[in-house]
Amino acid sequence: MTTLFDPDSPPTNQASAVPIILDSSGQLLGDDASLLDGLNPQQRIAVEYRGPALLIIAGAGSGKTSVLTRRVASLIDSREAWPSQILAITFTNKAAAEMRERVQALLGQGANGMWISTFHSSCVRILRREAEKAGLGANFSIYDSSDTRVTLKRIIKGLDADSLGFTPANASAKISKLKNELADADSYARNANMSDPQEVMFVEIFRQYTRRLRDASALDFDDLIGETVYLFRAFPDVAARYRRQFRHILVDEYQDTNHAQYSLIRELTRPVTAALAEDMEAQGLHVRNLQDATGAIPGASLTVVGDSDQSIYAFRGADIRNISEFERDFPGAKVVLLEQNYRSTQNILSAANAVISHNFDRKDKKLWSADGPGEKIVGYTAYSGHDEAQFVADEIEALHATGTAYRDMAVFYRTNAQTRALEEILVRAAVPYRVVGGTKFYERAEIKDALAYLIAVANPADELALRRILNTPKRGIGPTTETALLSFAEANEISYRQAMRDATALGLGPKVTGSILQFASLLDEAALKLDPENPAGVANVSEVLTFVLEQSGLLTGLRNSRDPQDEARAENIEEFIAQTKDFNRENPDGGLVDFLTQVSLVAAADDLDDESGTVSLMTLHTAKGLEYDAVFLTGVEEGLLPHQMSAGEPGGPAEERRLFYVGITRAKKRLYLSLAMTRAQFGDVNVAMPSRYLQEIPAELIEWKQSPGMANSRGGTQPRALNARRDGYGGGFNARGGGNRTDIPPGLPPAPKPKTEWANRITAQVRDNGDLTLEAGDRIRHVDFGDGRVNQVTGEGTKRIAHVQFDTSGAKKLLIKVAPIEKI
DNA sequence: TGAGCATCTGTTTTT
């Protein structure tokens, strides 16, 4: 596509070898001065140091993004590198976009040609470009974890492997782990104990999985990295081209890289032999000014940034040794330590330091701030998850009232399941919020269906996509027909798609045969629209989408359905159409494959919208790299943080502690730690204990609004009476030992349980006060807060909000439509 | 073929 390199007079290669501060012309100093503005001495070194390898140990909030962007800007500004010679790897696409923006702002000019992206995006870009050598079509599909699961499920079923204890989940975890170590089925088989039937079976599963993906011309997330490494290893000339191109490689969040990613970086930073350099020169790829005395091209200069205290992705294969042994890996590497924190108050940092110091086996590092102690950390022990949520909602409102914008607040939790209680209460309390990640837009069934149509058009070999939409919308092709097609394809060694075109030969009923043929030609017709030879011109993404939706009747089917949920699904699809139009506008040259790539690689944190005036809810993992004025860290309980599942794993509790540490250090001014004494899980209510990590925070840093002790003491204050109802577990918490959730407080009738009472449904759908109108002066009764007086009503239509002064529970905001209230 | 109902099972974090 584009040239890999600015052909005219590439700058010198000296950058990677000679530590310079000043260019001979002296120009650097002048321009760089502004780039160094406001940096502390360590940060300056991190920006200015030049050499083959630099490790920046950047504590939380130590301004590493700023350092990284200035470093990139200074490389370009000083003409040590063209933008196209820089490869910067970030953790999320959002971080990449932000970095690009900031570099551009610093340079005041286009920094086009820089590769700033995630590992995965960079690899896709390389693999699509080199598809032929990699043995793939340039239109290869990218399988996400659910695609992997579906594929494995079929394999396991076919092999009857579930009897040996295999599930899609555990098989995919194991395969992923191996791929992160750059192992494949064959290399694994060589070392496996093949007298163990389970091992034999696993090898077979792995083999079939690999085969299916290859047949479908698909790669999973792990393959994207691994295949790129294999590509470089198998084709030294290809590797040489990229080594020649990327003279400066920067990797953020290095502590979370796994072995495959590490290997990729190693491949990219190797020198190019004199012979290969000459080959390139002969092909017109200029190398003269990159060569050293021997004619070789020295390895690219590598900068990595990380903090081993924030390593939280071991479960994904992240190897903390990549960073802890960096100096051994890259002898002569310069190490810079950034410890001064510009984000949080000292109280927050002291808590963070205290917690993390309980991890042994780490280099001691103490974050400090020049900004003073700040507010104390607020602790709260709730009676239940709902009570905790109510505390969060109340505090959010209080902060909002005193001037903190909603967008500057965030609520963190360990597991996605915890959002339920939080959402329910936040909706009722009319707090504008947004769940970051979680069930993502693209994971919705109807969107996956629409996507599968696009994938089937782009990559005819992708059997998975094809089978997903074979009978969506219903066209009378059931499982029987599906398998018939499958065995027909296998018997004749043709693709599934081709089998569909040849459906007449299957001898099925005329009706079914007709639908198959019609479906097949629908897809073929759509594919024709993308053919560059097509005289009508190549269709863009939204045109293709509109075409398949219309022809298949997917959207109209949903619109005409009488299932009320289908209305929302239709809206989602319309939203999806709108997104493809946006994509067309923003990427006039972008084709269908580009769109699908983008969709496959969006991360949870990517869709964070800074402009939105809403509170952000997210997992602790998603929170990495972000910061907020006020942070609510919820569910600080044994079993949740640290999570039960981590207990058995080596290094588990230490990693959970780092997770807690990451959460704490996101907070700039205020930090709230909350826990619940009982938590509803899987329909059960369990008694929870305060997290061990709480005790690691010096007591004087926390001000408990309700301490674990207070909440335990019998008849303790109950400032939030949420536990009063809800099928009984309210008064029952005193009965320790757990499990007795059916305790009915004496005096209450044996709960006839009205059907709308089932709590954990998004309230907006269950409870509906309809046309209930309230005005100032009305008295109301609330299920949890008791009686109160309406002071004011604001908002319109379904978003009307009552501001209520309760007799015993204080002032609250309530979303009238969904709040559990009645007029009295 | 597919809709509707009963049972069972899993229960972390994510590119």
Added chain:
DNA sequence: CAGATGCTCA
């Protein structure tokens, strides 16, 4: 509790 699976019946 939610999602998946398996069963029966139209």
